[in-house]
Amino acid sequence: MATSAASRRWRTAGRYALLVAVAVVVLFPIWVMLVGAFKPGNKVLQDPLLPTSVTLDTLRDAWRDGKLGRALVNSTIVALIVTVAQVVTSVLSAYAFAFLRFPGRTLLFALFLATLLVPFEATVVVNRETVQDLGWLNSFQGLAVPFLATAFGTFLVRQVFLTLPKDLREAARMDGLGHLGFLREVAVPLARPTLGALALFGFLASWNQYLWPTVISTDDDWNTVQSGLRTLSQAQIDRPNLVIAGTVIVALPIFVVLLVFQRQLVRGLTAGAVKG
Amino acid sequence: MSRRWRDLPFAVAFLAPSLLILSAFVLYPLGRAVWLGHQRCDATGANCRSNGWDQYVDVFRSEEFQQALGVTVRFALLTVPVGLALGIALAVLADKHLRGIGFFRTVFSSTVATSVAVASLMWFFLLNPSVGVLADWIGGVAKNPGLLRDEDTALWAVAVSSIWANLGFTFIVVTAGLQSIPAELYESARVDGAGGWTRFSNVTLPMLGPTLLFAGVVLTSRAFQAYGEFDLLTGGGPNGSTTSLTYLVYGNNSIIKNNVGLQAAVAVLLFVVLILLSALQIRGVERRVHYGN
């Protein structure tokens, strides 16, 4: 069937053409950003699409003026703390909701779900007061503690636990496994892909926090990358591309994380995380 | 001891960490905000006194709240359907075993690496009438004062930035959803003589139901709580055309910026809107989504 093979070839070529076209559109802003970041400030207005002159000066200045080195360290530490804690707290509470029976379970779970709907904006002012009263302004505690638990994670992990066959728990009980043992040896390993996805989402959400770090730090040593960028975005008349260089520095580590974990993320989500 | 009580100690221990954090940093501040919302305080947030619970009603009906709600709803309507459609399109396009498909998948998911601040600052650069490339290309409308500075286009411009920034997330989620669709379904559809489009609309979309629900809910809640985009791209302007509810609460150019009582009232009302919205979403969607098991 020569015609069918030919038409299939054409179709594949067409798909490639489409893929390339879409990739160009998606990458276009990134390309412009890269070109801008590597240009000296005075050449930014000319040929914005072509790297006509290349320098590392702008990146270096952005690194220095935005104190991005310190900000990267802060963001990384906070994001790691938040990620680990969210996984742990989510697993524990999800286990309670999925496998334990106790009075008020439904009500409590509804309460958990309700917190998903509370916009962060509704709590910021009071949370700042709380953190101030605890003496946690300008500290890792202040940046991380409010995010150590999430109803989203609880919900996600509970969904996975619910898909585990009931007799698994019974069999484990026969084997003399307590709740902790069952959690550690059966439930968590089975939920691993989902936990990976949850961890990655938690990391990204923490890394991308914008409002909170600007609200609770009064010392730019406690800037995270996002609040550092905000500082960089203040009037820079003589170097319009300084902030663009800053965005490159900030986006790069996440891009690497994504490259490394992309497959896990997709697998984690495939494994039922997003099934209702 | 009955079964009902036997697990209690474990439950308390397992739930304590989450409960503690959520109570202290979500429930308590929400309660405080509800209380503050009927008060008026001085600029430092002190000397509060009651202004009557009807303050909520009046705030809801006020011109500023209604305008901000309109902006927020329009922003969601602009970003969520388009974002979902693009995410599906890209995921389907890349859901083929072709040589080099991994590269394209990486490209399509790359915008996940950009935060709100990164994406906003990039688009600010692209859309600036003096510096930006896009402004030059779009010409006419984009010039003087520029898409972001024109009352008629500013919200659209912010929406484009937001759709682009969320594209990677939607792509990844939908890709995962596609991969969990059993291949036999496609096979049987093929055997029945279904063409590409029929297979897409009869197999792919229905099987993606839960995935799309998830992505839609996340995108909607992001749209309703978007703040950084407005803060960095437009400052709520021009003339309030991008003052969303969140910007009304926190923005530098909000007229209730140093007015804790009114800020709390707006924030709580945003919460109420979100509750109504998700109640509707869940009710509307539950009846229609095929859960696959």
Added chain:
Amino acid sequence: MSVPPHMQRRRRRPVVAVVAVVAAAGCVLLAACGSGRSILEAGNEPRPTTPTTTPATTVPGQTTVPGQTTVPAPTTAPPTTLPRPIDSLPPCDMAALDTAAADGPVEVLFWHGMANELGRELERIVGEFNASQDRVEVRLEFQGGYEQTIDKYLQSDTDNRPDLVQMPEYTVQLMVDTQSNVPVQACMEDIGYDAADILPSALRAYATEGIQWAMPFNLSNPVLYYNKQVFRDAGLDPEAPPRTLDELAEAGRTIQSSGAAAYGIALDSAPDGGGGWFLEQWLAKEGEFYSDNDNGRAAPSTRVLFDGPTGVSLLTALRDVVVNGGGVYVGENPGGTDTFLKLADASAPASMTIATSAALGAVLQFVEGGIIPGIGVDDIGIAPMPSPTGAPGTLVGGASLWITAGRGDAEAAAAFEFVQYLVSAEVQSQWAAATGYVPVNTAAPGLEPLLGVYATDPRFRVAYDQVAETPDLPTSDGPVLGPLREVRVTAAGAMAQILNGADPATALADAASLANALIADYNARR
């Protein structure tokens, strides 16, 4: 197995459902209810009714006499603010520093909002101060800008506030109402500080109710930036830039018709630029008050006056500059750079703009880098801010230094010790020469490096001369309003509409009524 029929029915539903739900929720909510009232009037307390503003019925183009005020005759005796006794305010004991410094330097935490070049120059000055003596150690913390500084100061309790904070000129009433400061006057009196060298108008800007609350530090005002090369190309005299708005429009038309540049002036509507701050400046130049009760300095203001005949004719003239005077409106300019970038626009550049003098140093660096092809540093001209009638003078802009009370006598005293250093003639000379700010110390221009800068580059002098030429009138002291920043936002909204072609009288009247509601609400919450 074929595709189950129930699946066929359900195609695309989730998307549709989400959209429909969002739409339905929005429509229901929106259709329900708008009351058409401002959010500021929410609640059951009868709020003070906002005074209705006199409808502005000026014929466009009608000139107003400078000095003519539009305050209607009060029906009752005007309320006056009595001078506050200094004893009723937190004291300043400068001797406490001597005692404390015996055990080592006293640390002063200083919050500021100076970004980039300005911030680096401030760091340098602080470094020199710390190295020059061992009684006081200043620790500088950048808050990200004025707005963030204000937010964080207001939200923090005494323990988390700094010992010294830099606050912009529009926060005077807001700061006074926090009741959280040691007035610098207390420290000045304690040691008999001689303020004779400090610019009197700058001091007055931060004094109300007979109290000198804060010490002026960085003083700026708006000036005209223009591209001399474009002026030459258009056949205009590059040494005679426009002084009135009519001349501005005329020059713009000449530039446009000659093809020397696409536009004359680039105007913005930023609250802290063209939309709000400049409006205060223009009204003052025309001898008008911005708000009643002498700009809030005789008694608390109850309403704004920018919607009067002078405001309307001013905005009408500005609109004409954009509509048929070769001007271009660049929007709200949130980063403060859009007007300057418009001068460097590769395809359709403007040739003039009005902006703060504090940007001068940065703008010259910007141009020196060659960002506008063919334009060198010397091609940038600086001139006084054009105004309706070309009247000289300016309001004090910039920021001042406030000492926080309740953080210890030694800390307050140490903060004032540092304040004295910052406003000394030597430091002000360096600061002004590096940045373009106007020195607040009248002896500074007689000292190097500013002496040399003013002699060799008169552009740096323009803002200083604007201050020196300011007439000695009550209207030359800027407005004192608790919600001045928010009022600016409302004025900026009106400006944006007007520069886009709206009717000035209507837009200003709407903005004024919102501004009046802001003032009433603030005064009720105080």
